[in-house]
Amino acid sequence: MKIAKVIPIFKSGSPQDMTNYRPISTLTSFSKILEKIVHKRLYDFLDVNQILYDNQFGFRRNHSTALAILETIDRISESMDSHKQTLGVFLDLSKAFDSIRHDILLDKLSHYGIRGLPLDWFGSFLTNRFQFVSYAGAISDLLPIICGVPQGSILGPLLFLIYINDVSHSSKTLTFILFADDTSAFLSSSRVLHLFQDMTLELNHLSNWFCANFLLLNIKKSNYVLFSGPRTTNTDLNLQPLLINSVELKRVPNVKFLGVILDEHLTWHDHILMIKNKVSKVVGIINTLKWKLPTGILRNLYNSLMLPYLTYCTTAWAGGSPNRLKPIFLLQKRVIRIIAGVHYLAHSSPLFKSLNLLSIYDIYRHQLATLMYRHQSGLLPSIFKNFFTTNSDLHQYNTRKKHDYRSALSRIGARSSSVRITGPKLWNSIDPSVRSALSLSSFKYTFKSLLISQYS
Secondary structure, three states: OOEEEEEEEEOOOOOOOHHHEEEEEEOOHHHHHHHHHHHHHHHHHHHHOOOOOOOEOOOOOOOOHHHHHHHHHHHHHHHHHOOOEEEEEEEOEEOOOOOOOHHHHHHHHHHOOOOOHHHHHHHHHHOOEEEEEEEOOEEOOOEEEOOOOOOOOOOHHHHHHHHHHHHHHHOOOOEEEEEOOEEEEEEEEOOHHHHHHHHHHHHHHHHHHHHHOOOEEOHHHOEEEEEOOOOOOOOOHHHOOOEEOOEEOEEOOEEEEOOEEEEOOOOOHHHHHHHHHHHHHHHHHHHHHOOOOOHHHHHHHHHHHHHHHHHOOHHHHOOOOHHHHHHHHHHHHHHHHHHHOOOOOOOOHHHHHHHOOOOHHHHHHHHHHHHHHHHHOOOOOHHHOOOOEEHHHHOOOOOOOOOOEEOOOOOOHHHHOOHHHHHHHHHHHOOHHHHOOOOHHHHHHHHHHHHHHOOO
16 A cells, blocks of 8 residues: 555656656555545545635635636736736746655644644655656666655645645745645735845745745746736836845746736737637647538537637636637637538527537636626635625615625726626626526526527
Protein backbone atom coordinates (compact mmCIF):
# COMPACT_ATOMS: atom_id res chain seq x y z
CA MET A 1 0.00 0.00 0.00
CA LYS A 2 2.98 2.33 0.37
CA ILE A 3 4.68 1.54 -2.93
CA ALA A 4 3.91 3.87 -5.85
CA LYS A 5 4.55 3.26 -9.52
CA VAL A 6 5.39 6.71 -10.93
CA ILE A 7 4.55 7.42 -14.56
CA PRO A 8 5.94 10.71 -15.96
CA ILE A 9 3.29 12.65 -17.92
CA PHE A 10 4.65 15.20 -20.41
CA LYS A 11 3.26 18.73 -19.94
CA SER A 12 4.87 21.13 -22.41
CA GLY A 13 8.22 22.44 -23.61
CA SER A 14 11.20 20.29 -24.46
CA PRO A 15 10.71 16.50 -24.03
CA GLN A 16 14.39 16.26 -23.07
CA ASP A 17 13.88 18.50 -20.01
CA MET A 18 12.91 16.36 -17.00
CA THR A 19 11.22 19.32 -15.29
CA ASN A 20 8.56 19.34 -18.04
CA TYR A 21 7.06 16.05 -16.81
CA ARG A 22 4.42 15.58 -14.12
CA PRO A 23 5.01 12.51 -11.91
CA ILE A 24 1.72 10.66 -11.47
CA SER A 25 1.69 7.93 -8.82
CA THR A 26 -0.21 4.73 -9.58
CA LEU A 27 -1.37 3.21 -6.31
CA THR A 28 -3.23 0.04 -5.38
CA SER A 29 -7.03 0.05 -5.54
CA PHE A 30 -7.35 -0.94 -1.87
CA SER A 31 -5.14 2.00 -0.88
CA LYS A 32 -7.36 4.40 -2.82
CA ILE A 33 -10.51 3.02 -1.18
CA LEU A 34 -9.04 3.59 2.26
CA GLU A 35 -7.84 7.07 1.24
CA LYS A 36 -11.32 7.97 -0.01
CA ILE A 37 -12.87 7.08 3.35
CA VAL A 38 -10.32 9.20 5.22
CA HIS A 39 -10.63 12.00 2.67
CA LYS A 40 -14.37 12.31 3.26
CA ARG A 41 -13.96 12.56 7.03
CA LEU A 42 -11.07 15.02 6.77
CA TYR A 43 -12.85 17.20 4.19
CA ASP A 44 -16.05 17.27 6.26
CA PHE A 45 -14.02 18.30 9.31
CA LEU A 46 -12.34 21.13 7.40
CA ASP A 47 -15.64 22.22 5.85
CA VAL A 48 -17.69 22.25 9.06
CA ASN A 49 -15.03 24.20 10.93
CA GLN A 50 -14.40 26.55 7.95
CA ILE A 51 -10.66 25.97 8.12
CA LEU A 52 -9.73 26.27 4.44
CA TYR A 53 -9.03 29.72 2.99
CA ASP A 54 -12.15 31.18 1.35
CA ASN A 55 -10.32 32.02 -1.89
CA GLN A 56 -8.87 28.52 -2.29
CA PHE A 57 -10.72 27.05 -5.29
CA GLY A 58 -8.74 23.89 -5.93
CA PHE A 59 -10.00 20.38 -5.12
CA ARG A 60 -13.11 21.62 -3.28
CA ARG A 61 -16.81 21.02 -3.85
CA ASN A 62 -18.61 23.90 -5.60
CA HIS A 63 -15.30 25.75 -6.03
CA SER A 64 -14.70 25.62 -9.78
CA THR A 65 -12.13 27.46 -11.88
CA ALA A 66 -14.99 29.52 -13.32
CA LEU A 67 -15.83 30.88 -9.87
CA ALA A 68 -12.17 31.66 -9.23
CA ILE A 69 -12.02 33.66 -12.46
CA LEU A 70 -15.31 35.46 -11.71
CA GLU A 71 -14.02 36.48 -8.28
CA THR A 72 -10.79 37.74 -9.85
CA ILE A 73 -12.54 39.71 -12.59
CA ASP A 74 -14.97 41.24 -10.13
CA ARG A 75 -12.16 42.64 -8.00
CA ILE A 76 -10.21 43.95 -10.98
CA SER A 77 -13.20 45.55 -12.74
CA GLU A 78 -14.40 47.13 -9.48
CA SER A 79 -10.99 48.78 -9.06
CA MET A 80 -11.05 50.00 -12.67
CA ASP A 81 -14.50 51.46 -12.13
CA SER A 82 -13.19 53.32 -9.07
CA HIS A 83 -10.32 54.94 -11.02
CA LYS A 84 -7.82 52.52 -9.51
CA GLN A 85 -5.27 50.16 -11.00
CA THR A 86 -4.69 46.58 -9.93
CA LEU A 87 -1.37 44.81 -9.88
CA GLY A 88 -1.84 41.09 -10.42
CA VAL A 89 1.15 38.84 -9.73
CA PHE A 90 0.97 35.26 -11.00
CA LEU A 91 3.47 33.03 -9.26
CA ASP A 92 4.69 29.61 -10.33
CA LEU A 93 5.86 27.07 -7.76
CA SER A 94 8.34 24.42 -8.85
CA LYS A 95 7.28 20.85 -7.96
CA ALA A 96 5.05 22.10 -5.15
CA PHE A 97 3.41 18.72 -4.43
CA ASP A 98 6.83 17.04 -4.26
CA SER A 99 8.36 19.67 -1.94
CA ILE A 100 6.07 19.27 1.06
CA ARG A 101 7.93 18.63 4.31
CA HIS A 102 6.17 15.89 6.28
CA ASP A 103 7.07 17.35 9.69
CA ILE A 104 5.64 20.76 8.76
CA LEU A 105 2.47 19.17 7.35
CA LEU A 106 1.94 17.15 10.54
CA ASP A 107 2.45 20.30 12.64
CA LYS A 108 -0.19 22.10 10.58
CA LEU A 109 -2.62 19.19 10.91
CA SER A 110 -2.14 19.34 14.67
CA HIS A 111 -2.66 23.12 14.64
CA TYR A 112 -6.00 22.71 12.86
CA GLY A 113 -7.22 20.20 15.47
CA ILE A 114 -6.22 16.81 14.03
CA ARG A 115 -4.46 15.22 16.97
CA GLY A 116 -4.00 11.92 18.75
CA LEU A 117 -4.71 8.73 16.83
CA PRO A 118 -5.80 10.53 13.58
CA LEU A 119 -2.52 12.47 13.55
CA ASP A 120 -0.60 9.22 14.09
CA TRP A 121 -2.49 7.72 11.14
CA PHE A 122 -1.45 10.58 8.84
CA GLY A 123 2.13 10.24 10.10
CA SER A 124 2.06 6.57 9.16
CA PHE A 125 0.47 7.40 5.80
CA LEU A 126 3.23 9.86 4.87
CA THR A 127 6.32 8.03 6.14
CA ASN A 128 8.13 4.88 5.00
CA ARG A 129 6.77 5.19 1.47
CA PHE A 130 8.65 3.98 -1.61
CA GLN A 131 8.39 4.58 -5.33
CA PHE A 132 9.83 3.50 -8.64
CA VAL A 133 9.59 5.08 -12.08
CA SER A 134 8.22 3.26 -15.10
CA TYR A 135 8.88 4.87 -18.48
CA ALA A 136 9.19 3.46 -22.01
CA GLY A 137 9.43 -0.08 -20.72
CA ALA A 138 12.23 0.70 -18.26
CA ILE A 139 11.82 0.43 -14.48
CA SER A 140 13.98 2.25 -11.95
CA ASP A 141 15.18 1.05 -8.56
CA LEU A 142 12.91 1.27 -5.53
CA LEU A 143 13.76 4.36 -3.48
CA PRO A 144 12.24 5.94 -0.35
CA ILE A 145 10.07 9.10 -0.45
CA ILE A 146 11.41 11.63 2.04
CA CYS A 147 9.09 14.53 1.20
CA GLY A 148 6.00 15.41 -0.82
CA VAL A 149 2.55 13.88 -1.21
CA PRO A 150 1.76 11.36 -3.97
CA GLN A 151 0.33 12.96 -7.12
CA GLY A 152 -2.48 10.72 -8.25
CA SER A 153 -3.57 9.81 -4.73
CA ILE A 154 -6.93 10.72 -3.19
CA LEU A 155 -5.56 12.39 -0.05
CA GLY A 156 -2.56 14.11 -1.67
CA PRO A 157 -4.35 17.20 -3.05
CA LEU A 158 -6.30 17.81 0.17
CA LEU A 159 -3.16 17.53 2.28
CA PHE A 160 -1.51 20.05 -0.02
CA LEU A 161 -4.41 22.49 0.53
CA ILE A 162 -3.82 22.20 4.27
CA TYR A 163 -0.10 22.76 3.77
CA ILE A 164 -0.55 25.97 1.76
CA ASN A 165 -3.65 27.17 3.62
CA ASP A 166 -1.92 29.79 5.78
CA VAL A 167 -0.19 31.52 2.85
CA SER A 168 -2.85 34.23 3.13
CA HIS A 169 -1.40 35.17 6.54
CA SER A 170 1.88 36.19 4.92
CA SER A 171 0.35 39.54 3.96
CA LYS A 172 -2.36 41.75 5.45
CA THR A 173 -2.93 43.80 2.29
CA LEU A 174 -2.74 41.34 -0.62
CA THR A 175 -5.78 39.48 -1.93
CA PHE A 176 -4.94 35.91 -2.87
CA ILE A 177 -6.75 33.76 -5.41
CA LEU A 178 -5.54 30.17 -5.08
CA PHE A 179 -6.17 27.07 -7.14
CA ALA A 180 -4.07 24.36 -5.51
CA ASP A 181 -0.48 25.48 -6.20
CA ASP A 182 -1.46 28.27 -8.64
CA THR A 183 -0.89 31.33 -6.48
CA SER A 184 -2.06 34.78 -7.59
CA ALA A 185 -1.83 37.96 -5.54
CA PHE A 186 -3.64 41.24 -6.22
CA LEU A 187 -3.26 44.77 -4.89
CA SER A 188 -5.16 47.90 -5.99
CA SER A 189 -4.36 51.59 -5.66
CA SER A 190 -4.95 54.89 -7.42
CA ARG A 191 -1.22 55.74 -7.29
CA VAL A 192 0.83 53.42 -9.45
CA LEU A 193 4.24 54.19 -7.91
CA HIS A 194 3.01 53.42 -4.41
CA LEU A 195 1.36 50.32 -5.84
CA PHE A 196 4.69 48.92 -7.06
CA GLN A 197 6.48 49.82 -3.83
CA ASP A 198 3.82 48.21 -1.65
CA MET A 199 3.65 45.10 -3.84
CA THR A 200 7.44 44.67 -3.70
CA LEU A 201 7.32 44.84 0.10
CA GLU A 202 4.47 42.32 0.32
CA LEU A 203 6.11 39.96 -2.17
CA ASN A 204 9.16 39.79 0.08
CA HIS A 205 6.91 38.73 2.97
CA LEU A 206 5.36 36.12 0.68
CA SER A 207 8.80 34.90 -0.39
CA ASN A 208 9.77 34.48 3.26
CA TRP A 209 6.68 32.30 3.76
CA PHE A 210 7.68 30.14 0.79
CA CYS A 211 11.19 29.73 2.20
CA ALA A 212 9.89 28.84 5.67
CA ASN A 213 7.69 26.15 4.10
CA PHE A 214 10.41 24.86 1.73
CA LEU A 215 8.45 25.76 -1.41
CA LEU A 216 10.53 26.88 -4.38
CA LEU A 217 9.37 29.86 -6.45
CA ASN A 218 10.10 29.70 -10.17
CA ILE A 219 10.91 33.32 -11.02
CA LYS A 220 11.30 32.61 -14.75
CA LYS A 221 7.70 31.42 -15.08
CA SER A 222 6.27 34.07 -12.75
CA ASN A 223 5.05 37.41 -14.11
CA TYR A 224 2.67 40.26 -13.45
CA VAL A 225 0.00 42.30 -15.21
CA LEU A 226 -0.97 45.89 -14.45
CA PHE A 227 -4.73 46.00 -14.92
CA SER A 228 -6.06 49.46 -15.71
CA GLY A 229 -8.78 51.25 -17.63
CA PRO A 230 -8.31 51.59 -21.42
CA ARG A 231 -7.66 55.34 -21.12
CA THR A 232 -5.15 55.11 -18.27
CA THR A 233 -1.57 56.10 -19.07
CA ASN A 234 1.50 55.55 -16.91
CA THR A 235 4.35 57.73 -18.13
CA ASP A 236 6.66 56.88 -15.21
CA LEU A 237 5.95 53.15 -15.11
CA ASN A 238 9.21 52.11 -16.78
CA LEU A 239 11.16 53.66 -13.92
CA GLN A 240 9.61 51.40 -11.31
CA PRO A 241 10.44 47.67 -11.41
CA LEU A 242 8.58 45.01 -9.47
CA LEU A 243 10.98 42.94 -7.40
CA ILE A 244 10.83 39.73 -5.41
CA ASN A 245 14.00 38.77 -3.52
CA SER A 246 15.78 41.54 -5.45
CA VAL A 247 14.91 39.81 -8.73
CA GLU A 248 12.78 41.72 -11.21
CA LEU A 249 9.54 40.12 -12.30
CA LYS A 250 8.56 40.24 -15.95
CA ARG A 251 5.61 42.39 -16.96
CA VAL A 252 3.27 40.89 -19.59
CA PRO A 253 0.27 42.45 -21.38
CA ASN A 254 -1.83 39.32 -20.79
CA VAL A 255 -1.65 36.10 -18.83
CA LYS A 256 -3.33 32.71 -19.12
CA PHE A 257 -5.04 32.26 -15.78
CA LEU A 258 -6.77 28.91 -15.21
CA GLY A 259 -7.29 28.48 -18.94
CA VAL A 260 -8.61 32.01 -19.60
CA ILE A 261 -6.50 34.81 -21.06
CA LEU A 262 -6.74 37.99 -18.96
CA ASP A 263 -5.46 41.11 -20.72
CA GLU A 264 -4.50 44.32 -18.95
CA HIS A 265 -7.73 46.14 -19.93
CA LEU A 266 -10.13 43.19 -19.67
CA THR A 267 -11.14 43.55 -23.32
CA TRP A 268 -11.08 39.74 -23.86
CA HIS A 269 -9.74 40.21 -27.41
CA ASP A 270 -6.88 37.76 -26.88
CA HIS A 271 -9.05 35.09 -25.30
CA ILE A 272 -11.77 35.34 -27.94
CA LEU A 273 -9.10 35.11 -30.65
CA MET A 274 -7.75 31.95 -28.99
CA ILE A 275 -11.27 30.45 -28.88
CA LYS A 276 -11.82 31.39 -32.51
CA ASN A 277 -8.60 29.65 -33.61
CA LYS A 278 -9.41 26.47 -31.69
CA VAL A 279 -13.00 26.40 -32.91
CA SER A 280 -11.85 26.95 -36.49
CA LYS A 281 -9.72 23.79 -36.33
CA VAL A 282 -12.71 21.78 -35.08
CA VAL A 283 -14.83 23.10 -37.96
CA GLY A 284 -12.19 21.83 -40.38
CA ILE A 285 -12.19 18.39 -38.75
CA ILE A 286 -15.98 18.05 -38.88
CA ASN A 287 -16.05 19.33 -42.46
CA THR A 288 -13.56 16.64 -43.46
CA LEU A 289 -15.68 13.92 -41.88
CA LYS A 290 -19.08 15.08 -43.10
CA TRP A 291 -19.13 12.63 -46.03
CA LYS A 292 -18.27 9.62 -43.89
CA LEU A 293 -20.31 10.06 -40.70
CA PRO A 294 -24.06 10.45 -40.06
CA THR A 295 -25.61 13.55 -38.49
CA GLY A 296 -25.83 12.04 -35.00
CA ILE A 297 -22.12 11.24 -34.88
CA LEU A 298 -21.19 14.67 -36.25
CA ARG A 299 -23.32 16.25 -33.52
CA ASN A 300 -21.48 14.17 -30.92
CA LEU A 301 -18.18 15.39 -32.34
CA TYR A 302 -19.42 18.96 -32.00
CA ASN A 303 -20.37 18.34 -28.36
CA SER A 304 -17.04 16.72 -27.50
CA LEU A 305 -14.57 18.80 -29.57
CA MET A 306 -16.12 22.25 -29.96
CA LEU A 307 -18.68 22.81 -27.21
CA PRO A 308 -16.12 22.72 -24.33
CA TYR A 309 -14.39 25.78 -25.80
CA LEU A 310 -17.71 27.62 -26.00
CA THR A 311 -18.87 26.76 -22.49
CA TYR A 312 -15.70 27.09 -20.41
CA CYS A 313 -15.98 30.19 -18.18
CA THR A 314 -18.33 31.80 -20.73
CA THR A 315 -19.85 34.03 -18.05
CA ALA A 316 -16.46 35.72 -17.71
CA TRP A 317 -15.59 36.57 -21.31
CA ALA A 318 -18.82 36.48 -23.38
CA GLY A 319 -20.59 39.50 -21.89
CA GLY A 320 -20.62 43.00 -23.32
CA SER A 321 -21.04 43.91 -26.98
CA PRO A 322 -22.45 41.10 -29.18
CA ASN A 323 -20.01 42.12 -31.92
CA ARG A 324 -17.12 40.63 -29.94
CA LEU A 325 -18.64 37.17 -30.31
CA LYS A 326 -19.58 37.52 -33.96
CA PRO A 327 -16.48 35.68 -35.35
CA ILE A 328 -17.21 32.72 -33.07
CA PHE A 329 -20.92 32.78 -33.95
CA LEU A 330 -20.14 32.71 -37.68
CA LEU A 331 -17.97 29.62 -37.20
CA GLN A 332 -20.66 28.05 -35.06
CA LYS A 333 -23.28 28.62 -37.76
CA ARG A 334 -20.94 27.14 -40.35
CA VAL A 335 -20.43 23.92 -38.39
CA ILE A 336 -24.16 23.65 -37.66
CA ARG A 337 -24.87 23.76 -41.41
CA ILE A 338 -22.20 21.11 -42.00
CA ILE A 339 -23.73 18.81 -39.37
CA ALA A 340 -27.23 19.30 -40.79
CA GLY A 341 -25.98 18.72 -44.35
CA VAL A 342 -27.57 21.86 -45.81
CA HIS A 343 -26.41 24.68 -48.09
CA TYR A 344 -23.72 26.92 -46.62
CA LEU A 345 -26.09 29.93 -46.86
CA ALA A 346 -29.09 28.20 -45.26
CA HIS A 347 -30.89 29.92 -42.40
CA SER A 348 -29.25 28.70 -39.17
CA SER A 349 -31.91 29.31 -36.50
CA PRO A 350 -34.11 26.31 -37.48
CA LEU A 351 -30.96 24.17 -37.54
CA PHE A 352 -30.05 25.13 -33.97
CA LYS A 353 -33.59 24.22 -32.96
CA SER A 354 -33.69 20.87 -34.77
CA LEU A 355 -30.29 19.86 -33.33
CA ASN A 356 -31.24 21.13 -29.84
CA LEU A 357 -28.13 23.29 -29.65
CA LEU A 358 -27.64 26.80 -28.29
CA SER A 359 -25.86 29.65 -30.04
CA ILE A 360 -22.85 31.19 -28.33
CA TYR A 361 -25.04 34.11 -27.19
CA ASP A 362 -27.55 31.78 -25.56
CA ILE A 363 -24.79 29.60 -24.08
CA TYR A 364 -23.72 32.74 -22.25
CA ARG A 365 -27.28 33.52 -21.11
CA HIS A 366 -27.82 29.94 -19.99
CA GLN A 367 -24.64 29.86 -17.91
CA LEU A 368 -25.32 33.29 -16.44
CA ALA A 369 -28.87 32.32 -15.46
CA THR A 370 -27.54 29.08 -13.94
CA LEU A 371 -25.10 31.11 -11.83
CA MET A 372 -27.95 33.30 -10.59
CA TYR A 373 -30.07 30.25 -9.73
CA ARG A 374 -27.19 28.74 -7.78
CA HIS A 375 -26.81 32.01 -5.88
CA GLN A 376 -30.50 32.17 -5.06
CA SER A 377 -30.47 28.54 -3.91
CA GLY A 378 -27.36 28.94 -1.75
CA LEU A 379 -25.25 26.63 -3.92
CA LEU A 380 -22.28 29.01 -4.27
CA PRO A 381 -19.29 29.31 -1.89
CA SER A 382 -19.65 31.62 1.10
CA ILE A 383 -17.61 34.42 -0.51
CA PHE A 384 -20.40 34.82 -3.08
CA LYS A 385 -23.12 35.14 -0.44
CA ASN A 386 -23.25 38.94 -0.79
CA PHE A 387 -22.26 39.00 -4.45
CA PHE A 388 -25.80 40.06 -5.42
CA THR A 389 -28.46 41.93 -3.46
CA THR A 390 -32.24 41.81 -3.77
CA ASN A 391 -34.76 44.58 -3.20
CA SER A 392 -35.83 42.89 0.02
CA ASP A 393 -32.27 43.27 1.33
CA LEU A 394 -32.65 47.05 1.11
CA HIS A 395 -36.26 47.58 2.20
CA GLN A 396 -39.09 45.68 3.91
CA TYR A 397 -41.93 46.82 1.63
CA ASN A 398 -44.07 43.98 0.28
CA THR A 399 -43.75 44.89 -3.40
CA ARG A 400 -44.15 42.61 -6.41
CA LYS A 401 -40.47 42.86 -7.21
CA LYS A 402 -39.08 42.50 -3.72
CA HIS A 403 -37.29 39.28 -4.71
CA ASP A 404 -35.73 40.79 -7.83
CA TYR A 405 -32.01 41.46 -7.85
CA ARG A 406 -30.55 44.95 -7.97
CA SER A 407 -27.82 45.77 -10.48
CA ALA A 408 -24.84 47.74 -9.26
CA LEU A 409 -23.85 50.94 -11.03
CA SER A 410 -20.92 50.92 -13.44
CA ARG A 411 -18.83 53.49 -15.25
CA ILE A 412 -16.67 51.53 -17.71
CA GLY A 413 -17.41 48.71 -20.14
CA ALA A 414 -15.30 46.12 -18.32
CA ARG A 415 -17.45 46.58 -15.24
CA SER A 416 -20.81 46.80 -17.00
CA SER A 417 -20.17 43.47 -18.76
CA SER A 418 -19.28 41.65 -15.51
CA VAL A 419 -21.71 39.21 -13.93
CA ARG A 420 -22.25 41.59 -11.02
CA ILE A 421 -24.11 43.86 -13.48
CA THR A 422 -25.43 41.53 -16.17
CA GLY A 423 -26.58 38.74 -13.85
CA PRO A 424 -29.36 40.64 -12.04
CA LYS A 425 -30.64 42.12 -15.31
CA LEU A 426 -30.98 38.70 -16.93
CA TRP A 427 -32.48 37.06 -13.85
CA ASN A 428 -35.15 39.73 -13.46
CA SER A 429 -36.20 39.22 -17.10
CA ILE A 430 -36.85 35.49 -16.61
CA ASP A 431 -40.42 34.42 -15.92
CA PRO A 432 -40.95 33.70 -12.18
CA SER A 433 -42.36 30.26 -13.00
CA VAL A 434 -39.00 29.33 -14.53
CA ARG A 435 -37.00 30.90 -11.71
CA SER A 436 -38.90 28.88 -9.12
CA ALA A 437 -37.71 25.51 -10.43
CA LEU A 438 -37.29 22.95 -7.65
CA SER A 439 -33.80 21.80 -8.64
CA LEU A 440 -30.77 23.04 -10.56
CA SER A 441 -31.12 20.37 -13.24
CA SER A 442 -34.80 21.24 -13.69
CA PHE A 443 -33.98 24.93 -14.07
CA LYS A 444 -31.21 24.29 -16.61
CA TYR A 445 -33.46 22.04 -18.70
CA THR A 446 -36.43 24.43 -18.59
CA PHE A 447 -34.40 27.54 -19.38
CA LYS A 448 -32.58 25.83 -22.25
CA SER A 449 -35.92 24.72 -23.70
CA LEU A 450 -37.16 28.30 -23.40
CA LEU A 451 -34.12 29.66 -25.26
CA ILE A 452 -34.39 27.08 -28.05
CA SER A 453 -38.12 27.69 -28.48
CA GLN A 454 -37.34 31.26 -29.52
CA TYR A 455 -35.42 30.13 -32.60
CA SER A 456 -37.54 30.67 -35.70
